[in-house]
Amino acid sequence: MSAAAPPAASAAKSPAIRDSQRIYSIAELAREFAVTSRTIRFYEDEGLIKPRRQGLQRLYSAGDRARLSWILRGKRLGFTLAEIKELLDLYNVDRTGLQQMRELLRRSRLHIEELERRKADLDAQIGEFKDVEMHVAAELRQRGVDPEGD
Amino acid sequence: MSAAAPPAASAAKSPAIRDSQRIYSIAELAREFAVTSRTIRFYEDEGLIKPRRQGLQRLYSAGDRARLSWILRGKRLGFTLAEIKELLDLYNVDRTGLQQMRELLRRSRLHIEELERRKADLDAQIGEFKDVEMHVAAELRQRGVDPEGD
DNA sequence: GTTAACGTTTACGTAAACGTCAATGTGGGT
DNA sequence: ACCCACATTGACGTTTACGTAAACGTTAAC
Numbered sequence: 001m002s003a004a005a006p007p008a009a010s011a012a013k014s015p016a017i018r019d020s021q022r023i024y025s026i027a028e029l030a031r032e033f034a035v036t037s038r039t040i041r042f043y044e045d046e047g048l049i050k051p052r053r054q055g056l057q058r059l060y061s062a063g064d065r066a067r068l069s070w071i072l073r074g075k076r077l078g079f080t081l082a083e084i085k086e087l088l089d090l091y092n093v094d095r096t097g098l099q100q101m102r103e104l105l106r107r108s109r110l111h112i113e114e115l116e117r118r119k120a121d122l123d124a125q126i127g128e129f130k131d132v133e134m135h136v137a138a139e140l141r142q143r144g145v146d147p148e149g150d
Numbered sequence: 151m152s153a154a155a156p157p158a159a160s161a162a163k164s165p166a167i168r169d170s171q172r173i174y175s176i177a178e179l180a181r182e183f184a185v186t187s188r189t190i191r192f193y194e195d196e197g198l199i200k201p202r203r204q205g206l207q208r209l210y211s212a213g214d215r216a217r218l219s220w221i222l223r224g225k226r227l228g229f230t231l232a233e234i235k236e237l238l239d240l241y242n243v244d245r246t247g248l249q250q251m252r253e254l255l256r257r258s259r260l261h262i263e264e265l266e267r268r269k270a271d272l273d274a275q276i277g278e279f280k281d282v283e284m285h286v287a288a289e290l291r292q293r294g295v296d297p298e299g300d
Numbered sequence: 301g302t303t304a305a306c307g308t309t310t311a312c313g314t315a316a317a318c319g320t321c322a323a324t325g326t327g328g329g330t
Numbered sequence: 331a332c333c334c335a336c337a338t339t340g341a342c343g344t345t346t347a348c349g350t351a352a353a354c355g356t357t358a359a360c
Contacts, residue, residue: 027336037337042318056325056338076271078228080316091282098295105286105297108279115276121223122272126265129258132241136255145248147255177306187307192348206308206355230346 024060026051032065033072043071046081048088077118087111174210176201182215183222193221196231198238227268237261 026037043049044058049067051058060068067088074084090107094100137147176187193199194208199217201208210218217238224234240257244250287297 025336036319038320039318041338046317058337073271073275075317076228076268077275078226082316098290098293101286101290102295102297105283105290108283108286112276112279112283115272115279118226119269119272119276121226122265122269125223125227126262126269129262129265133255133258133262136251136258140248140251140255143248145252147252175306186349188350189348191308196347208307225347232346 020062022062024065026058026060029060029065029068033068035072040068043068043081046085048081048085077115170212172212174215176208176210179210179215179218183218185222190218193218193231196235198231198235227265 024032026040030037030040040049041058044051048071049060049064051060051064053059070088071081071084074087075081079087087107090104093104095104140147174182176190180187180190190199191208194201198221199210199214201210201214203209220238221231221234224237225231229237237257240254243254245254290297
């Protein structure tokens with residue numbers, strides 16, 4: 001029910017109040033998400049994350065962590081950082097104004113459509129490759145070879 | 151049986167035997183797929199398509215067309231041209247050798263796994279955005295505003 | 301015979317998303 | 331006081347996927 005990044009979660013109270021209070025170092029997040037610190041700083045330069053600062057050091061909250069996670073998923077989905085920023089910004093804008101809400105609704109729907117298109121592409125490729133898998137496996141069996149096995 | 155793109159459909163005989171014989175100019179394909187000729191030539195430089203030549207001019211077969219279509223879908227899915235080339239090459243390799251078939255099977259399965267991972271990412275985002283859509287629409291209705299409507 | 305539409309190669313330019321130094325700072329152990 | 335791991339800010343380099351311009355050939359129309 002509760003989403004993490006854009007659709008910010010309502011502060012969970014029962015479990016993990018400790019987790020939601022945790023702060024992370026840049027290296028910690030880098031390790032966890034298998035990116036370099038350079039990458040995380042770059043995202044900051046691009047306005048995608050804004051960690052608190054203790055002097056010069058960056059301190060990442062659980063929210064920042066979720067944001068990063070969200071950014072990376074966006075990337076895996078093939079969105080550019082600019083697009084991801086737009087989507088993230090969508091939620092941090094005044095959500096009370098009527099115009100903003102209608103806009104948010106509109107953009108969400110557009111984005112969903114885009115995602116559904118991608119899903120169609122994905123399903124098509126998955127289908128094709130499963131076809132290949134089937135045929136090749138069958139052919140191997142016909143030749144008396146076990147398709148499984150090293 | 152005859153492969154056009156990777157997993158080509160079985161050659162339909164009843165309809166469109168004319169279509170399978172058609173040849174296309176570079177501009178024709180460019181228009182159809184909404185890319186520039188430059189792009190198509192670039193793909194050729196990268197070894198992704200190899201149209202016949204009539205002197206200098208490129209002549210694209212239906213197979214070439216299907217290949218291009220496949221390439222573009224790969225792109226939409228976020229694969230690099232190098233990855234797409236690998237996948238395309240997979241099918242044009244000797245498919246009779248046992249080793250090649252096992253390899254083909256292995257790679258196909260790996261690719262399917264990758265696609266399934268992406269699909270999970272996709273479904274997650276779709277879910278989040280549908281959540282947003284629901285909430286915002288509900289909020290709008292609560293304020294007595296019709297979520298639909300310009 | 302020249303204009304237009306289309307094609308060709310060669311070559312340089314560019315935006316995105318980081319990688320890779322280099323120089324410097326900072327906090328904690330010993 | 332010294333070292334070490336980790337952090338910081340530039341600044342420049344790199345890869346990918348084309349865009350853009352130059353300079354030229356080919357065919358069809360007028």
